[in-house]
Amino acid sequence: MRKIATENGLKKGPWSEEEDLKLIQYVQTHGPGHWRTLPKKAGLQRCGKSCRLRWTNYLRPGIKRGRFSFEEEETIIQLHSVMGNKWSAIAARLPGRTDNEIKNYWNTHIRKRLLQNGIDPVTHTPQVNFLDLSSVLNSARVDPSTFPNLQTLVNPQVLKLVTILSSLSKNENRELFLNNYLNTMNPYQNHQNSNFTCAPSNLTSTLLNPRHDLMHANDVQNIPENSVNMNDDTSEDIFMRACLTDDCFTIPSYSNQSTAQTSENSSFQPSCTENNIPSSQQFNYESVLSSSMSSTTPLVSSSRFINDITAEHDRESYYGSMFNLDIQKSIY
DNA sequence: AACCCCATCAACCGCCACAGA
DNA sequence: TTCTGTGGCGGTTGATGGGGT
Numbered sequence: 141m142r143k144i145a146t147e148n149g150l151k152k153g154p155w156s157e158e159e160d161l162k163l164i165q166y167v168q169t170h171g172p173g174h175w176r177t178l179p180k181k182a183g184l185q186r187c188g189k190s191c192r193l194r195w196t197n198y199l200r201p202g203i204k205r206g207r208f209s210f211e212e213e214e215t216i217i218q219l220h221s222v223m224g225n226k227w228s229a230i231a232a233r234l235p236g237r238t239d240n241e242i243k244n245y246w247n248t249h250i251r252k253r254l255l256q257n258g259i260d261p262v263t264h265t266p267q268v269n270f271l272d273l274s275s276v277l278n279s280a281r282v283d284p285s286t287f288p289n290l291q292t293l294v295n296p297q298v299l300k301l302v303t304i305l306s307s308l309s310k311n312e313n314r315e316l317f318l319n320n321y322l323n324t325m326n327p328y329q330n331h332q333n334s335n336f337t338c339a340p341s342n343l344t345s346t347l348l349n350p351r352h353d354l355m356h357a358n359d360v361q362n363i364p365e366n367s368v369n370m371n372d373d374t375s376e377d378i379f380m381r382a383c384l385t386d387d388c389f390t391i392p393s394y395s396n397q398s399t400a401q402t403s404e405n406s407s408f409q410p411s412c413t414e415n416n417i418p419s420s421q422q423f424n425y426e427s428v429l430s431s432s433m434s435s436t437t438p439l440v441s442s443s444r445f446i447n448d449i450t451a452e453h454d455r456e457s458y459y460g461s462m463f464n465l466d467i468q469k470s471i472y
Numbered sequence: 473a474a475c476c477c478c479a480t481c482a483a484c485c486g487c488c489a490c491a492g493a
Numbered sequence: 494t495t496c497t498g499t500g501g502c503g504g505t506t507g508a509t510g511g512g513g514t
Contacts, residue, residue, distance in 0.1 A: 152483080152484075153482095153483075153484095154482070154483075155482090155483090189484085189485090190483075190484080193482090193483070193484080194482090194483085197482075197483085198482080198483095240481085240482080240483085241481080241482095244480075244481050244482085245481090247480095247481095248479065248480055248481075249480095252479095
């Protein structure tokens with residue numbers, strides 16, 4: 141670990157057993173807090189911040205050490221897909237795990253594995269260039285022999301949607317179309333008061349994210365009967381009329397926000413803030429979180445099975461099959 | 473055996489939000 | 494309203510150890 145260094149008489153680097161003992165004894169007697177004055181009172185040559193970190197990340201009772209379980213990994217992935225790099229918020233849902241530990245685990249294990257499986261760890265979407273996809277699908281439409289089984293591989297509604305999107309000239313328009321598309325698909329959600337909201341730009345990710353498709357499966361049951369039926373052949377026309385009206389493209393704030401938040405160069409924005417998004421642009425993520433927040437049951441149905449898998453390569457193959465499975469579910 | 477490369481993760485750093493004076 | 498102290502957060506660093514050559 142780090143070299144032991146001193147600065148202003150303060151020690152840096154790894155903690156010794158003796159230091160740990162002093163800190164534990166002091167906190168057990170006086171409780172945590174007042175970290176600035178704690179080192180002097182506890183007889184430690186450390187800065188208060190170092191003491192606090194050592195306590196919260198290592199010495200605090202209830203800290204769970206060791207390998208992350210599959211359930212924990214799934215929870216991290218799903219929460220990260222919603223929260224982004226809000227490690228403390230994620231840690232709050234994983235008893236015994238610290239934000240630092242989760243962050244490290246994400247960067248060294250999960251992130252790598254997602255990349256290996258073709259999943260963008262930032263957006264949680266398959267790493268497929270959207271325009272390339274539409275190009276492929278368009279060509280397939282012109283020449284069915286290219287993909288003779290295309291209709292059995294790709295949901296016709298998805299094909300329609302991609303075709304429409306590819307016909308829109310500006311990325312901004314695509315974004316707007318997608319947002320309106322989804323708003324129309326599930327208007328019920330958009331009118332719910334929610335403490336947990338998401339910027340509309342992330343709906344694009346939601347649409348293209350098989351994991352989100354899976355996670356929203358329960359929501360489908362909540363869609364009121366008068367919402368648009370996507371199995372209706374005329375739904376595309378309905379959507380085109382609904383989404384391509386002038387009104388859609390003349391709301392400056394909407395447009396600007398979408399454009400800004402979907403910049404490819406921008407990192408995954410916390411995406412889900414609680415109060416800074418107008419209600420008309422909010423998206424209800426309650427159901428996304430419900431599985432992990434309100435229940436101790438595994439987050440995906442296959443969790444029971446994966447408890448028995450321990451080897452790293454098994455985890456990798458599990459992730460591969462998990463995402464493949466999700467993709468299939470999402471397109472059928 | 474020696475060296476190099478890389479993954480891991482504890483610890484640090486800089487910044488920010490918030491509460492209280 | 495401003496200042497200051499405190500604690501929290503996310504990003505980064507670097508020591509360590511293991512595997513490969």
